[in-house]
Amino acid sequence: MKLSKKKIGIALLFIVLFFFFLMLSSIVKYWVNKNSEELIGRKVEISDLHFNYAKFSVKLDGFRLYELDKKNDFISCKEFYINLNPWKLFTREYSVSEIYLNELNVSLHKTAEGYNFSDLMVEENSQAVDSTSIEGEKKLLKFAFQNIQLKNGNISYYDDENENVIDLKDVNVHLPLIAWNNERSEMGLKFAMGKSGEVSIDADIDHSVDRYAVNLDVSSMDVSPFVVYLKDYMTISKMNGLLSTKLHVNGSLTDFMDVFVKGDASVKQFSIYDSQENLFLATKSADVVLDSIDLGTSHYQIGRINLDSTFLYADLYAESSNVEQIFQPYLDSDTIEDSTDTLFYSIDTIVFQKGGLRFTDHTLNRKFVYDLSHINVNIGTIYADAPAIPINYEMILNGAGRSSGELTFSLKDLYQFNMKGKVEKLDLMSFSPYTEFYIARPITQGDFDYTGSISMTSKSLTNQNDLKISELDFGAKTKDPNTIKAPVRLALYLLKDQNDLIQFELPVSGNPNDPEFRFGKIVWKTLLNFLVKTASKPFGLLGNLAGTNPESIEKIPFDLLQDSLDANQMVTLEKIASILKKKSELKFLFSQETDFSEEKDLLAVQECAHRFVLSSDSLVPSIKNDQLLKWANEDLAFKNYILSFDQSSVDESIQDNCKVIIGDQNLTSMFDILITKRNSSLENYLSDSLLIDKKAFEVKTADLRNLSIEQRAPKFRVEVSLQ
Incomplete structure (x- = not known):
């Protein structure tokens, strides 16, 4: 049977198309691998590419998008699969029944110049489409993406400026449906962070009311990578701890401040170190219950805050404290803003259990270290208008x-x-x-x-x-x-x-x-x-010890020319001795004071009276020393005796004439003997009669020439100190 040319042509066309579609995946792979740098400025490699024409699906194995250096991977994927629904195009809808990515690895790199993907982004001033040239009414874009899955992904974020790395491992994402007419969208995201951290996010978006609900579950996430982002607030070298939280977030898609949060959060084995890597704060666990956080209405209602085994290390230096040094960036910043919004906050209870504080004072001549331990503090309900917030403590x-x-x-x-x-x-x-x-x-x-x-x-x-x-x-x-x-x-x-x-x-x-x-x-x-x-003024207390009037032991009065102790003075010294027996570390100082001019006058009159008696065999009546001057001025025989001396003058007083007769040198010697006798009488009575250790007292003579007028009376002024 002879075939017509038409049938042969159709057969050849089918054969060509068959081989074309059979080889298309290899052609596309080759073309992309060769021309990717011209298309996007980056080297792209595809290990294997398959088109399934029956299912209208594309499977890609071994995808690699390089960095600009053509050596390191920016994005790589072990397997990528997409299943299209081309029949939906007849209804002007873009439909995908499945998107699957396995072992997607993304390496994000931030430098001082920007990010490692900045060259792939379209500049703001460029326009792929001039919207003003589109004529007619805008047509509604219809789309539907079903069963979007990411398995075993890894995302690494390198921050050169802060010398920090954040790794998200085992990232798993599930999006059941994203569609133009879908009233609700759901999403599931899970990934590992650090050695033990796990993060799970379940989101539910209600497009009919433009609201979303997110359940965030974080378990044992290492907080150490985030220390660099606290530098604007704190000066610290490192931070450790495992964060866990379960939060429910409900918010609006149209008002980003309309957010409501509730749940709980905790951190275990938390610690902060200062810039010198000295431990500043450590806690075994800190737990917070968030009853209601409403950002839109500035309503913050917190339940119980519990801190277990929290320790603070406080150091005081001459310039400042370590607390001030750590929070200096925050103190230097202008973070306080006036707000007309009504703020409401409340904390139900704050509990500190088994806490501790080590205080070290470096401002002294040697370091002082003091520990407060087993600190237990309970703080009652806190809110702005609370009339009284109660606190109980023990330590x-x-x-x-x-x-x-x-x-x-x-x-x-x-x-x-x-x-x-x-x-x-x-x-x-x-x-x-x-x-x-x-x-x-x-x-x-x-x-x-x-x-x-x-x-x-x-x-x-x-x-x-x-x-x-x-x-x-x-x-x-x-x-x-x-x-x-x-x-x-x-x-x-x-x-x-x-x-x-x-x-x-x-x-x-x-x-x-x-x-x-x-x-x-x-x-x-x-x-x-x-x-x-x-x-x-110690004598108030000392008088009580001695059972006497405090004023009676503050001073020991003497008469003019008195050179030995009388009974009253001995009693005073006995009371002081009784105090020393009870307060053996005390030391009493007895300072002799007098009016040396007045005493010298009387000494001169006394010596002249003595010579008068020896020269005339007359008897001088027994009179007190303070009456001696009066007698000398009234006794005519004595006055005549004084005036009989060539040095005397009727124009001078009795005491002045006596001083001239005796002579200043002799008078000074006599005065010194009087002062010495007084000191000796007191010292001997204390040590010999009352058996007081000489270390417990001292007897001396004051600077008589420079005494004030009120001090110029014969006495011993008593002072007390410690030995």
Whole structure:
């Protein structure tokens, strides 16, 4: 049977088309591999390409899109599959029944110049289509993409500027349907991050109401890669921790601020290190319950915040603290913005469990380190208009002492503050670096107990402090410069009772509205004033110890020309001796004062009276020393005796004539003997009769020439100090 030319031509056409379509995948693969750089400026490699004409599908194996250097991969994919629905084109709809990608790897790279895909993006000023040239009405674009899947993908993000790498591994995405007329769209996304982190995102989009709902589930995600993005707020070297969260997000597709969030979040084994890689903050776990977060209405309602085994390391330096150094970028930035929006916030409960604080003071002559441990704090409901926010706390002080208390404060009125607290068995020896710095002596032993209360409003502050210090003792003097010149150690020693206890009340008051008001400064100033007053006027306490009037032991009066102790003076010294037996570390200083001019006058008259008796065999009546001058002016025989001397003059007084007769040199010698006898009588009575150790007292003569008028009376002025 002879075939016609027409049939032969049709047969040949079918044969050509068959081989063409059979070889088309190889042709396309070859053409793309060869011309990709001209088309997109990047090298592309395809290992294998298959067209399935029966299913209208395309399968691509071994796809690689290179970086500009033609060496490293930008995007690679082990397998890509797409199944088309060409019949939908008759209804002007672009339809895909399946898109599948296996082991898609994407490497994103950010440099100072931009991203590694910037060259692939169309510039903003270029237009592929001039929309103004389109005539007629715009036609509705119809599309439908079903069963979109990404399996076992990996995305790497390299940030050169911050020297940081973020890897998303085992990325799995499932999109059941994306269509132009689909009222709801769903999406599932899962990927691994770091060694243990897993992230799952389920999204549901309702196009009919332009809203979306997202469920975010994060498990044990390593937060360390994100430390570089905190540099605008904190100066830290590294951050560790595992973040887990379950959040439900509901929002609007048309208003990005219309977002509602609820759920919970936690971080385990969290830690932050300062710029010198010293540990600053660490917590075993931190859990937060988000009851309701509404960004659109600025409504933030947080449930319970729980911090377990949180430790803070605080260091104080001469210039600043490590807390200020860490948050300096935030403090330097202008982050505070005025807002007219109504802000509502509330926190149901904040709980600190088994917390700790290590405080290190580097400003002293030697480092002071102090630990607060087993800190438990419960904070009640917090919101802006709360009249009183309650706080209860307890802690262990440096492994031994304890502190506990309760307080209330208000965010509405920051001056509204009330507190009751106590400290028990605080070991004072730990504070030796401070006492060495301020008074040049370490504390060798001592316990401190305290109860106190604070009641403060905007106009008044009342602070009651009850202090008890037991068995306080200081060590030997150190070589530290004495910063505080006030006799603090003496005051504390004087405050001790017979049971070796120091107990006193320290009331503090002030006006918080005063621009100079500083609570800590007021308390310290009040305490220091109390101690200075105690040390500068110690005889009130010493008089109580001796069972006598404090004024009776502040000075020991003498009569003019008296050179030995009388009974009253001995009694005074006996009382001082009884104080030394109870306060053996005290030292008494007896400074002799007198009016040397008046005493010399009387010495001259006394010596002349003695010579008068020897020369005339007359008897001078027994008179007191303070009456001697009166007798000399009234006795005619004595006056005539004085005037019988050539040096005498009727124009001069009796005492002046006597001084001329005796002579200044002899008179000075007699005065020195009088002063020495007084000193010796007091010193001998204390050491020989009362058996007082000479280390416990000192007797000296004051600078008599420069005494004030009120000091010019014969006496011993008594001072007290520590040995």
